[in-house]
Amino acid sequence: MKHLFLVAALLLSLPSMAEISVIVHPSNQAKIESTDIARMFLGKMKSFPNGGIVLPINLAEGTAPRKAFDKTVLKKSSSQIKAYWSKLVFTGKGSPPREVSNDAEMLELIKANPSLIGYVSSGSITSDVKVIATF
Known part of the structure; x- marks a missing residue:
């Protein structure tokens, strides 16, 4: 019985361990480090390493x-x-990234705009986008 509980607990926790893929437009050739990704999403980095605007x-x-x-x-x-x-909004120093409701909407936006960077569940990836990192 104890083993059955452990197996059930493991299976229930699998969805929360799903990988996330950070994606960009397929034409984006910038070399992007993991630390760059965090800086972009925190508003500390406003362009890709190759100079293109990042949104x-x-x-x-x-x-x-x-x-x-x-x-x-x-x-x-x-x-x-x-x-x-x-804090950043209140002090006028920045505004958070735009939000979308689901992976499908994210994929549509990314494939249409080379300036965007986003992320989706890895199982949602299509050939319309380029994966630059997986977590």
């Missing part, structure tokens, strides 16, 4: 991929990210 796009707050991205890539909880952006 980060977030998934909606509260979604599983967003929580995983905040924790894994930005190294902050969702509430810490919210507080971070509230």
Whole structure:
């Protein structure tokens, strides 16, 4: 019985361990480091390393991929990210990335605009976008 419980617990935790892929337009040739990705999504880096303007796009707050991205890539909880952006907005020093509601919307935007960077659950990837990192 104990083993059955452990197997069930493991299976239930699998969706929360799903990989996240950071994506850009296929034409983007910039060499982007993991630290650059975090800086882009925190408003500290406004262009790709090759000079092109960068516009980060977030998934909606509260979604599983967003929580995983905040924790894994930005190294902050969702509430810490919210507080971070509230402070920047209040002081006039920045505004948070635009949000989209799901992976399909993210993929459509990224494939249409070379300036965008975003992330989706790795299982959602299509050939219309380029994966630059997986977490």
